[in-house]
Amino acid sequence: MRELTAAFEGALARRADLVAGWHAEGSDAYRLLHGAAEGAPGVTVDRYGPALLVQTWREPVDPAVVASLAGAASELVGQSLRPVWNHRVRPVDFASWYPLADEGDPVARELGVVFDARLRHRGQDPLLFLDLRSLRRRLLVEARGLRVLNLFAYTCGVGVAAQVGGAASVDDVDFATSALAVGATNHAANPGSAVVRQHAADVHAFLRGATPAWDLVVLDPPAFARSKHGVVDVVRDYPALFKPALRALDAGGGVVVATHHVASVSAAAFEDTLRRCAAKAGRPLRSVEMFGPEADFPSFDGQPPLKVAWCVVGSDTDAAAGVRGAPPGR
Ligand SMILES: C[S@@+](CC[C@H](N)C(=O)[O-])C[C@H]1O[C@@H](n2cnc3c(N)ncnc32)[C@H](O)[C@@H]1O
Missing domain, CATH: 3.40.50.150 (Vaccinia Virus protein VP39)
Incomplete structure (x- = not known):
């Protein structure tokens, strides 16, 4: 878990300028950690508007770690993000969602365009790729x-x-x-x-x-x-x-x-x-x-x-x- 936290810190540091640019162009939906390419095999972290989505494909993570990732991301983006975790195990199972907090107003913005970004729904994939x-x-x-x-x-x-x-x-x-x-x-x-x-x-x-x-x-x-x-x-x-x-x-x-x-x-x-x-x-x-x-x-x-x-x-x-x-x- 310490590796994941360290990988996330590195990924956030690399995105400090990018985040400012995204906000300036009307986007609050972006990837904050991209799996193995950033030292975290089987894990991605995305911001969708008011929520932080952690997806895991291999090992599950401790919910306390997910909450701490949301805390670190909130500091960078200047807004309190609510943690949601999806452990993408097969077969697809709605119970594999761990709503650590209410995800809030499920709307994300990208380049000024508004998208439904409910994170918990019947499918496994997020509603916006x-x-x-x-x-x-x-x-x-x-x-x-x-x-x-x-x-x-x-x-x-x-x-x-x-x-x-x-x-x-x-x-x-x-x-x-x-x-x-x-x-x-x-x-x-x-x-x-x-x-x-x-x-x-x-x-x-x-x-x-x-x-x-x-x-x-x-x-x-x-x-x-x-x-x-x-x-x-x-x-x-x-x-x-x-x-x-x-x-x-x-x-x-x-x-x-x-x-x-x-x-x-x-x-x-x-x-x-x-x-x-x-x-x-x-x-x-x-x-x-x-x-x-x-x-x-x-x-x-x-x-x-x-x-x-x-x-x-x-x-x-x-x-x-x-x-x-x-x-x-x-
Ligand atoms: C990767 S998603 C496409 C993502 C989409 N272009 C976007 O911008 O988000 C693949 C989609 O293909 C659809 N699909 C797969 N096979 C299909 C078929 N033979 N005819 C119509 N839709 C199909 C699925 O229902 C799914 O919505």
């Missing part, structure tokens, strides 16, 4: 006027960022209706004039039936999932998802943002897979920009598990004429 902030930040700036398709939407964090960023429309697709219900609350809690449609559907089935009409498609699949409509297996067959996502773009072209969360697949290998798949599908990529999570998710080797590929795709006409490497633009 903090590592994807890098993409949400970008959508806040780049979504203006676009028709956005948000595949594997979960609680619609990406769709909400697009809405606040001025998207013309947002289509969120996920087969989990409980996640979409949280997403509906998130959309309603934020400004924006986007037409928002939620589709409680399997992504494979949705894409088969969709008329291509989007300017920006976000593809953020889990590592593996099986349904009666198809399999999601990002390591063995990413093209099975990427190809139909490319086809969902308007004939005028646009952007497909594809993510990959599996650590054993490098950013270079992922980019190569996407480029080959797009070329084979007759919609070669004009440019690919790779990025990862922000500074609260440090990695040992600069190769974080989360890889985001921002892929600019030309128009059908360009593709037919064999145009390659033209500057991105719409």
Whole structure:
């Protein structure tokens, strides 16, 4: 336990300037300790608004230690944070939650956007994945006027960022209706004039039936999932998802943002897979920009598990004429 406390002290010290920056830009949701990369294998600590969430994947921790972590974090952030601990043992069991204190008003803010951040709910994962902030930040700036398709939407964090960023429309697709219900609350809690449609559907089935009409498609699949409509297996067959996502773009072209969360697949290998798949599908990529999570998710080797590929795709006409490497633009 002493190791955990020492690792947390180091992690807080490294974040002193970052925290000030996050607060200045309207964020009170961020990671304060990132597991093995910061000397604490199997433990993460996150701030979600008024609560401090400690998650453990290996050994349980002494509740008194969790409370002391909350005390140390409260000093850094200048607000009293209520400790909540989730011991993520299998099988998933609601009893594995240890509400050490009432988590308070379950709302978190990120870049001025408001999210439902109830920590105790039916699922194991938090309602907002903090590592994807890098993409949400970008959508806040780049979504203006676009028709956005948000595949594997979960609680619609990406769709909400697009809405606040001025998207013309947002289509969120996920087969989990409980996640979409949280997403509906998130959309309603934020400004924006986007037409928002939620589709409680399997992504494979949705894409088969969709008329291509989007300017920006976000593809953020889990590592593996099986349904009666198809399999999601990002390591063995990413093209099975990427190809139909490319086809969902308007004939005028646009952007497909594809993510990959599996650590054993490098950013270079992922980019190569996407480029080959797009070329084979007759919609070669004009440019690919790779990025990862922000500074609260440090990695040992600069190769974080989360890889985001921002892929600019030309128009059908360009593709037919064999145009390659033209500057991105719409
Ligand atoms: C990693 S989460 C996506 C996170 C989300 N993009 C975000 O911004 O928070 C994966 C989601 O995929 C959904 N899912 C998995 N397989 C699916 C499928 N075949 N069709 C629709 N949704 C699926 C799950 O319900 C879950 O909400």
